[in-house]
Structures are given as structure tokens and as C-alpha cells.
Amino acid sequence: MKATGIVRRIDDLGRVVIPKEIRRTMRIREGDPLEIFTNTDGEVIFKKFSPIGEISDGALQAAEVIAKLGGAPAVIFDMDHVVAVSGLPRKEYSQRRLSPALEEMLESRKSYEYGRGGEVFRPVEGISANALAVSPIISNGDITGAVAFMSSKEGEYATEKQTMLCRAAAMFLGKQIES
Numbered sequence: 001m002k003a004t005g006i007v008r009r010i011d012d013l014g015r016v017v018i019p020k021e022i023r024r025t026m027r028i029r030e031g032d033p034l035e036i037f038t039n040t041d042g043e044v045i046f047k048k049f050s051p052i053g054e055i056s057d058g059a060l061q062a063a064e065v066i067a068k069l070g071g072a073p074a075v076i077f078d079m080d081h082v083v084a085v086s087g088l089p090r091k092e093y094s095q096r097r098l099s100p101a102l103e104e105m106l107e108s109r110k111s112y113e114y115g116r117g118g119e120v121f122r123p124v125e126g127i128s129a130n131a132l133a134v135s136p137i138i139s140n141g142d143i144t145g146a147v148a149f150m151s152s153k154e155g156e157y158a159t160e161k162q163t164m165l166c167r168a169a170a171m172f173l174g175k176q177i178e179s
Contacts, residue, residue: 027080051177052078052137052145058176059084066169070162072132073150075124076173079143082124088150097125102134106143111135111167113158123148132158135170139177147173
């Protein structure tokens, strides 16, 4: 754990303000769920809650299945990081942040499909691979992440099958989170 040097007092309603610098650095937005942990040393730890992270084994299985069926690498994201990867080096992608472009796309609740003459879309920060298809994961009306097929070679376009698998996996994971 890293000390920030920032001290805040609890108000009469039991609230504490998380400083703006920390919220910006940790990408904590208004309405984001935080999980609270305590330990025997008296520490209280806040951690961003990820519904996709809670079903990470299922997300990995979904990524493996759609990668095989779609014939392209698959990546599953929560609202901050890569959660599951199939067909790509796990170490390279594991816990990578979403690109600002993907964050913006998710906020607008849009899907993406790369076709001829289309604009290149890179969903993973620090990785130059393009997305073929991306679909948001929606559960209980909230965006909780995304499913993406990634390009494995230059000049590759999304197929209708990949687009449909991406949407189906996103819907399936959304239903898993709801139950």
C-alpha cells in the first residue's frame, strides 16, 4: 500500500471525501461502486468494484469460446482494465487500461464494427492492435464493460459472424452479472 500524504476527516454523517487527484488517477467517477475492506491492523481499504471481475472465470471461458468460433483473438474488459484474453499474449494484455476512445464509446453505449473505409479503433491503452468488433456489456441498465475481437493481421475486417458473437457474448455476460 502506498501513502498519499492526504488526510481527510469523517463528517457527522460518516462520509469522507476522496480527493479529486486520487479519483482522477484511479478513474473513479460519480456513481462508481466501491468495495470496502478492513483488516486486523485497523486499515479500511476502498477498491473499485468490478462486476466483470467477480465473474472473471466465466469471462475467460467466454473469451476462449468466441475466439475459437470467431477465428480472431478476443478481449473482455470491465470499466477500467482488461479482464480476460484469448488468442493473445496474456502477460501483454493483463490489467491494461481501456483506451480513452473505448471509454468514450462505452459512455455513449455504442458498438463498433471495422469495415472497409472505416476508422481504426484501438481499445487497449499502449497496444497498437486494432479492434474488429466491440460491444458494450450492459447489466441492469448500466454499462459494466465490453467484449472485443482484435485484429491479428493487417487489412483484416470484421465479419458478420464476429460482430454477432461479440454482441451475444456481451449480452450473455450482462445476464450472468444480473443473476
